[in-house]
Amino acid sequence: MGRIQLKDVQKTFGNVEVIPPLNLEIEDGEFVVFVGPSGCGKSTLLRLIAGLEDTTSGNIEIDDIDATDLPPAKRSLAMVFQSYALYPHMSVRKNIAFPMKMAKIDLETQNTKVEAAAKSLNLTDYLDRKPGQLSGGQRQRVAIGRAIVREPAAFLFDEPLSNLDAALRVGMRLEIMDLHKKLETTMIYVTHDQVEAMTMADKIVVLQDGRIEQVGSPLELYHTPKNKFVAGFIGSPKMNLIEGIEAKKLNASTIGIRPEHIKMSKTEGLWKGTVGVAEHLGSDTFIHIHNTGLLEMMTVRISGDVQVKHGEAIYLTPEKNKIHCFDAVGDRIL
Amino acid sequence: MARSISKKSKIINTLVAGFIGFLMFFPILWIVVLSFKTEENAIRAPLEILFSSGWTMESFQTVQARSDYLKHFSNSVIISLGSTVLALIVAVPAAWSMAFVPSRHTKNVLMWMLSTKMLPPVGVLVPIYLLFRDFDLLDTRFGLTIVLMLINLPIIIWMLYTYFKEIPGEILEAARMDGASLREEIIYVLTPMAIPGIASTVLLNIILAWNEAFWTINLTAAKAAPLTAFITSYSSPEGLFYAKLSAASIMAIAPILIMGWFSQKQLVRGLTFGAVK
Numbered sequence: 001m002g003r004i005q006l007k008d009v010q011k012t013f014g015n016v017e018v019i020p021p022l023n024l025e026i027e028d029g030e031f032v033v034f035v036g037p038s039g040c041g042k043s044t045l046l047r048l049i050a051g052l053e054d055t056t057s058g059n060i061e062i063d064d065i066d067a068t069d070l071p072p073a074k075r076s077l078a079m080v081f082q083s084y085a086l087y088p089h090m091s092v093r094k095n096i097a098f099p100m101k102m103a104k105i106d107l108e109t110q111n112t113k114v115e116a117a118a119k120s121l122n123l124t125d126y127l128d129r130k131p132g133q134l135s136g137g138q139r140q141r142v143a144i145g146r147a148i149v150r151e152p153a154a155f156l157f158d159e160p161l162s163n164l165d166a167a168l169r170v171g172m173r174l175e176i177m178d179l180h181k182k183l184e185t186t187m188i189y190v191t192h193d194q195v196e197a198m199t200m201a202d203k204i205v206v207l208q209d210g211r212i213e214q215v216g217s218p219l220e221l222y223h224t225p226k227n228k229f230v231a232g233f234i235g236s237p238k239m240n241l242i243e244g245i246e247a248k249k250l251n252a253s254t255i256g257i258r259p260e261h262i263k264m265s266k267t268e269g270l271w272k273g274t275v276g277v278a279e280h281l282g283s284d285t286f287i288h289i290h291n292t293g294l295l296e297m298m299t300v301r302i303s304g305d306v307q308v309k310h311g312e313a314i315y316l317t318p319e320k321n322k323i324h325c326f327d328a329v330g331d332r333i334l
Numbered sequence: 335m336a337r338s339i340s341k342k343s344k345i346i347n348t349l350v351a352g353f354i355g356f357l358m359f360f361p362i363l364w365i366v367v368l369s370f371k372t373e374e375n376a377i378r379a380p381l382e383i384l385f386s387s388g389w390t391m392e393s394f395q396t397v398q399a400r401s402d403y404l405k406h407f408s409n410s411v412i413i414s415l416g417s418t419v420l421a422l423i424v425a426v427p428a429a430w431s432m433a434f435v436p437s438r439h440t441k442n443v444l445m446w447m448l449s450t451k452m453l454p455p456v457g458v459l460v461p462i463y464l465l466f467r468d469f470d471l472l473d474t475r476f477g478l479t480i481v482l483m484l485i486n487l488p489i490i491i492w493m494l495y496t497y498f499k500e501i502p503g504e505i506l507e508a509a510r511m512d513g514a515s516l517r518e519e520i521i522y523v524l525t526p527m528a529i530p531g532i533a534s535t536v537l538l539n540i541i542l543a544w545n546e547a548f549w550t551i552n553l554t555a556a557k558a559a560p561l562t563a564f565i566t567s568y569s570s571p572e573g574l575f576y577a578k579l580s581a582a583s584i585m586a587i588a589p590i591l592i593m594g595w596f597s598q599k600q601l602v603r604g605l606t607f608g609a610v611k
Contacts, residue, residue, distance in 0.1 A: 052507050073513035085508035089526040098522075102513035146512070 001063045002154035002186030003028045004049060009058035011044055011210075018044050019210040021058060026154075026188065026203075031180050034190045035197040036207035037233070042190045043158055045207070049188065050156050051075050063153060073102070078147035079156040082163060084139045086131040086146075092118070093127040096145045103150075117145040120182075121175075137168045144179070154186035161196065173200060194234055198222070206230050228330035231256045237286055237299045239324070246294055252325035252333055259286065259301035261322035269315025273298065275308045289314060362587075368580035369393055376576040393581035401564055403585060410560035410586075412475050413550075414543035417482035418536055421490045424483075426532075429494035430520060434506060444495065447488040455485070455548050466553055475558045478550060482543045489542075490535055497531025498524065533600050537593075544590045561586035 004026040011019040019041050026032050034042040047053040049060060051072035059068045067075045078099075086095050093114055094101075100110045118124045121141040131139055140160055147155055157176070161169045177200055180187050191197055197204050198218045206213040206221065206229070214226040218234075225231035231239050239256045247255045263269070264287065273292035278285055285306045289298045300316060308314065325333040339347075368376050370389045378386060397403070432440045462481065463472075471477030501524065509523045525532065547562040554563055565586050568579040594601070 050511060052510070072507075072511045077511070079508070079511045081504045081508060083502060083504050085502070085504040087505065087509075087523055087527075089529075098509075098514075099512035102518060146508075150512070 001028050002152075003063050004154060004186065004188070005061040006049070007059045007061065009048060009060060010056045011041075011048060011053065012056045017210065019048070022210070022212055024205065024212065024215070026186060029184045029186055031177075031187045031189065031200060031202045032205060033197040033201035033203070034188065034205050034207060035192065035194055035233070038192055040207040041210035042192075042207050044210075046156055046158055046188060046190045050077055050079050076150075076153040077156055078150045078152035079158065080140070080143045080147050080160045082159040084131070084143045084163075086139055086142055088131050091128050091130055092123060092134070092142050095131065095142055096149055099146060099150045113149045114145075117148045120148075121145050136164050137172060140164065140172060141175075144176070148179075148183075152185065154188060157187065157189040159190055159192070161191075176200070195236055198234070204234075206233060224332070225256075225324065226332055228254055228256070228326045231324055231326070237301060240295060240298045242294045244294070247325075250323065250325050253328040254326040254330070256324035256326065257318045257322065259299040261319045262298070262300045263317045263319070264300050264302060264306075265315045265317070266312075267315065269317040271316045273314055273316060275310055275312045275314050277310070278306075278308050280305055287314075289316065292316070365580045365583050368576050369584045371577050373575055373577045376580070393577040394585070397568070397578055397581045397585065401567065401582075403564070406559055406561045406564040406586075407589070409475060409558055410544055410562075413478050413482060413558075413560055414540045416475070416479040417486065417543045418539045420479065420483040421487050421539060422532070422536065425487060425490040425494050426520065426525070428491050429498050430524065432491075432495050433498035434503060444492065447491060451488055459552060463552065472553060473555045473557045473559075478553060478558055478560070481549050481553065482546055485546070485549065486539050486542050490539055493535045493538070494528070494531065497528050497535075501527050530600070537597050537601050541590055541594060
């Protein structure tokens with residue numbers, strides 16, 4: 001089991017309210033990602049759930065038991081930190097076995113569980129090494145191994161892949177998703193990388209200034225963002241958010257159109273602009289368009305490799321049924 | 335680009351450094367020379383002392399015959415080790431709480447502790463002497479151990495605080511998540527990680543306690559007198575006996591010099607701990 005409920009959870013540091021009263025339900029076995037820009041309170045929220053920070057008010061329930069005042073170890077949660085937080089003076093074996101040692105589990109069981117965790121994480125050959133002798137990816141695997149052996153109700157990941165290089169990050173991302181499928185345990189994952197959020201989550205919680213902006217599945221957030229912030233944050237490249245006359249034509253304060261929902265032509269279209277920088281990814285081309293009179297820079301995503309010249313005049317036409325409308329406050333207009 | 339140093343300036347720098355090193359070492363060398371001279375030769379002009387014949391072990395024999403070296407030595411060992419162990423028992427949790435659970439006043443507390451070292455010891459001699467007299471601690475190893483522990487405690491807490499601050503808080507949080515109690519967190523995680531720092535703190539405290547003269551001379555007479563008091567006993571009202579004084583000094587500082595020599599790597603490592611990531 002791993003059902004977590006946050007009821008009016010609030011956190012203040014002195015006079016600063018980091019998390020205004022907040023409610024959230026995480027179902028058993030869900031992979032939930034907290035995402036938001038730096039300083040939005042996502043890590044603080046995770047630390048509140050972990051018990052590493054005390055709530056100012058409100059309750060945290062884990063499997064319907066009030067865990068608000070329980071110490072971290074009694075919440076049956078395991079956490080994987082951004083910096084791995086391995087014990088540098090202990091071997092990999094001792095690192096993984098540490099939670100079991102603290103729980104006074106007998107040596108034989110400890111060994112069996114360590115071996116099993118090491119096998120599933122491809123760490124068997126490294127059990128007698130110290131963390132300093134491992135690569136970043138291996139270290140993160142040890143941290144995950146240390147979490148697995150506790151058989152927790154839920155795993156908490158605090159930006160676990162931020163210290164890894166891009167290629168390794170993709171690999172580890174898949175490993176964590178695979179682990180979730182295997183264990184079927186609740187996982188709460190904090191990241192500022194919306195690509196990670198989109199690819200991994202069953203449910204994404206978008207945060208800004210400690211407030212939950214929207215909770216939903218990745219595609220829900222992509223197709224029907226609740227407000228301008230979510231619209232701009234989810235999706236890469238970012239949604240083009242246009243204000244002014246074009247928005248007023250649709251009775252909105254702001255309209256949003258994703259780069260992949262704009263058609264580009266050299267001869268005709270709704271909006272005219274000039275080509276700026278083109279990013280060729282092979283599978284896609286991102287073209288940045290200037291002088292449209294709508295935005296300083298609009299981004300268009302075209303499938304495949306498209307050749308355009310810098311400064312060339314170009315016409316753009318948005319797909320009408322893919323335009324998102326927002327009111328003056330920034331909320332979605334249905 | 336690496337800074338280039340010419341061969342000439344390298345030689346000059348080496349010579350200057352060597353000369354400064356020799357100047358610093360000279361007093362010890364001179365004590366060694368004097369300790370192997372007769373009292374008669376030891377009061378001659380410096381050059382005469384150096385080139386006079388008659389190297390002798392006489393002073394060492396006299397010192398050994400007149401005083402119970404081993405008693406003073408064991409007093410020094412007990413007092414310096416005892417004060418270090420006691421100080422660690424107090425300092426480790428104190429430094430832990432200030433490093434990992436700081437309050438608004440932590441910096442002030444640290445400064446206040448350090449400020450006690452700015453007071454000349456003689457300023458508190460009378461009250462401490464009276465306390466020792468009333469609690470029957472004068473000339474006892476226990477009393478001296480307590481005083482030396484208290485005298486060095488601020489520096490020990492400061493050093494440990496600095497080392498502990500270098501340990502990432504996330505590792506301790508991980509231990510907490512793994513179910514470690516505060517005691518287990520300190521024993522299994524914090525202490526092993528801070529070993530280089532703790533070792534150098536221990537070494538430094540032993541050296542400071544071993545060489546402490548003001549309190550040891552003023553609060554002891556015969557029973558608890560350590561080696562520092564043993565040296566001063568050769569500076570008597572009848573006059574200075576340079577050769578015997580030197581021999582006594584050599585006998586007193588030799589153990590700590592040898593310990594310092596063998597542990598210099600640890601000492602330097604500890605003192606520069608955290609300087610470079």
